[in-house]
Amino acid sequence: MSTKKNVAIIGSGNWGSAIARIVGDNVKKLPSYHDIVKIWVYEETLKDGRKLSEVINEEHENVKYLPGYKFPSNVVAVTDIVEASKDADILVFVMPHQFLERSLLPLKGKLKPGAFGVSLIKGFHIPPGGGIRLISCLINEILDITVHVLMGANLAPEVAEGKFCETTIGVRDINHMKSMKDLFQTDNFRVVVVDDADAVEVCGALKNIVGVGAGFVDGLGYGDNTKAAVIRLGLMEMIKFTEVFYPGAKLSTFFESCGVADLVTTCYGGRNRRVAEAVVKHGKSIATLEKEMLDGQRLQGPETAAEVNYMLKEKQMEARFPLFTAIHRICEQELPPSEMIDCIKVHPEHLYEPSFLQDLEEGKLEV
């Protein structure tokens, strides 16, 4: 029996397809991996009557979600998720999170012993009754496997084009560090592995809230200084949120691609920013603009802002997160966008100087 490892990609949207191109090429170069990479495709009939999975296997291209970019021929579409996953030693989860739970249930108890996963899915899972759960933890709960995370400033079309970028992998088992790096890194897709998976994953969800705030600033015409301040205060609230709800994170993780780089991209490009700008400029609700601008797709920022607000309210910590709170209230139309800046003028970050605080309290400083 071969000891070579198998990789399966669970999901085949544009990000899943872009990452399958990388993984497909990499396994061919790695002697400890089988060449074939199965990619689970949720079957669809295309407009011309053909099946998506058949087109992928014949033309080596996801003509619906990543047209124009070929898969290496060792990437094979499989429409049965159990079939796609059963031999896999490493599973790469990359699908819209609303379908995740339902899709994974058939896999329960059917994975290879010792298999582990990596989640590329951004956002939080909301368990019934509210609150927040990390997607990687949800997968772990359903499948009882270790799940690492991969997040970064990685717009799928640019990754597919082979444009240089970086990404961050947060591992939950440091023995998988090297295999994670080997599987994903290329000359143009540079991987930094950190031992801080929670923080990496939280960044991937929270950045969208800040992106909405950046869009409001753009809509209000406030200029570069104000936008920089909102991005920075957003980053501070991301760090604080992680400290409160996922203690043990490292400050340095927020300097990785998953942190500051992805945040900046989200606040200058990105649809959360774009729709939020339109909210201010056209005075329409987010729901209306989702219909008009996104073909009815839900925007992740306002949803995440609501989930985060639920957590903050429960801990009576809204005042410590004035930017997140203001953005949520504007999304809910409880507050006009023009009041966002007033809400952060006296931000906790401005009230004390962390490094001095203790000395001050102990009466050591003359100020």
Add this chain to the structure above:
Amino acid sequence: MSTKKNVAIIGSGNWGSAIARIVGDNVKKLPSYHDIVKIWVYEETLKDGRKLSEVINEEHENVKYLPGYKFPSNVVAVTDIVEASKDADILVFVMPHQFLERSLLPLKGKLKPGAFGVSLIKGFHIPPGGGIRLISCLINEILDITVHVLMGANLAPEVAEGKFCETTIGVRDINHMKSMKDLFQTDNFRVVVVDDADAVEVCGALKNIVGVGAGFVDGLGYGDNTKAAVIRLGLMEMIKFTEVFYPGAKLSTFFESCGVADLVTTCYGGRNRRVAEAVVKHGKSIATLEKEMLDGQRLQGPETAAEVNYMLKEKQMEARFPLFTAIHRICEQELPPSEMIDCIKVHPEHLYEPSFLQDLEEGKLEV
């Protein structure tokens, strides 16, 4: 004899004038300060034949460098730098750094005992023979006073307009922390004071190098992912440079307005970015574009890149700073802009995972 403190602003360009508006308003509210704030004006004759200092004192407006914004009437222009400074307890230095040394020499030995300063001047001073000196240290050397620094994402016209922003003050004497905050903070100009002046000042100089790199990426049409990676790697090199040449800095300082916020503004707006983009698009040299786009003014990024490169070469550390090095070489036309990304593909940040490094070296990890 009054124990009230006097403040003088040394410099009256657009940033000096914008900050004089803030300081002028603030001292009126602070009982421990004299109302009058003297601002040193390098006298000029305007096109209509009037003297700049006279116009400022009659119309309370710097019609040449910050037209459209009035000074509070307690801001008084003084053309003799000794006269402007001699009673000052706090001196705010804000002038182009090429004039600094010459301008300050007459003040030598003439300041009030106990006076201290704060520098708003970005960039390094280059002593004869090469190398780098912090501007605040140069002022300290000439005048023998403590010099704090104030840096942040603070485009002067937006500050003058009263648009919300943040700034960072790095103090060299924590007993001045409160007076620094009181003097500069307003509802729309939010101050965070940190005990890490070197890092604050270094950020203000190095960000311009990264801004040039961001401009090259824009000119090359590389998209959001690549730009985010260049900004992040630039930030990493800023941190590393500070660690090497100014040891003792705190990582958290790079999350302040002087760090990530000012860097982002420089890489999306800012003239370093704009000229560097034009270098790629029009194939012209920086010197040519300085003439065409900046009326002959020198761009700070390429100069700082050259100064930094001198330091790195001396320590044989160019390879540890591949982005700074590539940007410098492109500015010097030793390398075409299209090769910048090749130079950072195998960046030291991608070669090891800091948190694992020690364990790896000690043979504790299986990887």
